[in-house]
Amino acid sequence: MIEEILEYNKNFVKEKKYKNYETDKFPNKKLAVVTCMDTRLVELLPAALGFKNGDIKLIKNAGGIITNKFGSAVRSLLIGVYELNVQNIMIIGHKECGAKQVNGLEIERKMIIRGIKKEEIETMKYCGIDVENWLGGFDSTSKAIEDTVMLLRNHPLMPNDVKIGGYLMDPWTGELEVIVDADF
Ligand SMILES: [Zn+2]
Incomplete structure (x- = not known):
């Protein structure tokens, strides 16, 4: 996928398609x-x-x-x-x-399945980052x-x-x- 994007980008520049987007860093x-x-x-x-x-x-x-x-x-x-x-x-x-319904505890479980060590998550808690809360969603x-x-x-x-x-x-x-x- 990323290779295709890089290929597209080469053509975009070559064909000077950027001409339609010229502006400066200050928001109009x-x-x-x-x-x-x-x-x-x-x-x-x-x-x-x-x-x-x-x-x-x-x-x-x-x-x-x-x-x-x-x-x-x-x-x-x-x-x-x-x-x-x-x-x-x-x-x-x-x-x-999609960010609203995120269950922080569920993400912690997925992290462990994907190879993150439980101790890493625990260590973060001691450093003041509660992964469950940090990644969790919001009620309203x-x-x-x-x-x-x-x-x-x-x-x-x-x-x-x-x-x-x-x-x-x-x-x-x-x-x-x-x-x-x-x-x-
Ligand atoms: Zn959203």
């Missing part, structure tokens, strides 16, 4: 979007919201939610705000999210989106003039529902 809409890595949203989300190459900073993870105040998603957002003119942040979760998507918005609004390093809102997308129609209004 002064917007950063945090959303889920779900396959259904890869093209649907930008299409449903009218985003073109160069319009936004796009940060993806499992669920599109943030639980760690000093993790990589917050780091990316702060760099966006201070270095790349981001003035608005949209947290976009979606219905039927709307609540997780709301918590993420609040985490960012109350973040000690996030300036007050950044507008932050929370939204829920339908992964079939692309319809967006407001969970937390950005204007508060």
Whole structure:
């Protein structure tokens, strides 16, 4: 699969197909979007919201939610705000999210079947990382989106003039529902 992708890439460059995508590092809409890595949203989300190459900073993870105040998603957002003119942040979760139902204990079992030593998982617990909780899902998507918005609004390093809102997308129609209004 990866070989095919590399082959495709050679042709893409050779045929100068990149010409349609030329832009710079600053987001035209002064917007950063945090959303889920779900396959259904890869093209649907930008299409449903009218985003073109160069319009936004796009940060993806499992669920599109943030639980760690000093993790990589917050780091990316702060760099966006201070270095790349981001003035608005949209947290976009979606219905039927695969990350929601994840059972951390089940993943631990799968890790052991795939050759991870039980002692490794136990050692992490002593280092403060409870693998079961860390990989586990969330009870309510709307609540997780709301918590993420609040985490960012109350973040000690996030300036007050950044507008932050929370939204829920339908992964079939692309319809967006407001969970937390950005204007508060
Ligand atoms: Zn998802």
